Amino acid sequence: MDRALPSGLVDWSLLVGVALLVGTGLASLVARPGDAWLFVVHGGAGVALVGFLGVKLWRVRARVRAGVRARSGTVALSVLLTLLAVAALASGVAWVFGATIPGPWTLLVAHAAVGVVTAVVLVVHLRDRFAPPSRADLTERRGALAWAGMVTVGAAAYRVTDALGTERRYTGSREQGSGEGNRFPVTAWVADDPDPVGADDWTLAVTGLVDEATEYGYGDLPADTAERALLDCTSGWYSDHEWTGVRVGDLLDAAGTGEDAGWVQFRSVTGYRWSLPVEEARDALLATAVDGERLSHGHGFPLRLVAPGRRGFQWVKWVREVRVTRRRDRSEWVAINVSGLGD
Incomplete structure (x- = not known):
């Protein structure tokens, strides 16, 4: 799966995934009873993003180690972005399984706050790196199939975690x-x-x-x-x-x-x-x-x-x-x- 996915397609999947998560997350604030699909898309995109993030980290591990040793500011920003993305995804999954945090705010609020910060850092990170995907990235059959497989597995994994998680409304809220x-x-x-x-x-x-x-x-x-x-x-x-x-x-x-x-x-x-x-x-x-x-x-x-x-x-x-x-x-x-x- 790793070798089949073009690097450009992985990068754009991460970018689109973060944009989708932020968009559906903000839209969920004013969701009505008929908008349950927003939360399904949000959860499915989040779990699918875990897979793409894992592929990205595996591919750049050598560069990250070298950059850390050289104290590169660019690599430091990349590491910060990675940590924020992992925190946002992990806090969302943890909330599904009933985790809590001390203090006046719930883990769901912390998840939303970290998600917004992640999006801001991503925009800064892309300032000098933004490039459209190549035609080959979008049309290569093997890569397209691998991408579809990643998204499908992510969506299926979300349904499993949702079913195994604690009792919640479709909005993610728990009764009190x-x-x-x-x-x-x-x-x-x-x-x-x-x-x-x-x-x-x-x-x-x-x-x-x-x-x-x-x-x-x-x-x-x-x-x-x-x-x-x-x-x-x-x-x-x-x-x-x-x-x-x-x-x-x-x-x-x-x-x-x-x-x-x-x-x-x-x-x-x-x-x-x-x-x-x-x-x-x-x-x-x-x-x-x-x-x-x-x-x-x-x-x-x-x-x-x-x-x-x-x-x-x-x-x-x-x-x-x-x-x-x-x-x-x-x-x-x-x-x-x-x-x-x-x-």
């Missing part, structure tokens, strides 16, 4: 604290963690493209709708609960929305915000309680968005405003990554 009120993990996206919000000082405003802007105090909310929904966090856990609160559609009906309404944005006291298409938003819930318990501060008291089918970071906490807009506010992609940093 379902049905136990506020006793499920408290996580924050980046640094979004305000001081506790007092119910007496808090209000909810319904604004934007509405017939009549409306404001509610905590005691004014008709929070009597119950809905069971599963929260799936990108840090690697999920939790299933009965949430109680007010349906967003009822708030929109009370304020009145016109034909121009296209999106509904939920804004936190921290400036954190996320939008949903108006029809989806109408079925969402703004929760005040979970499993019969009033929400704790860490879980978004006084009000948190419950958006079934959306990842956890889209369930906005500490909601203070519901804003109806014509178009989606793209600045929210920046807001979710900087809110809380100045606190």
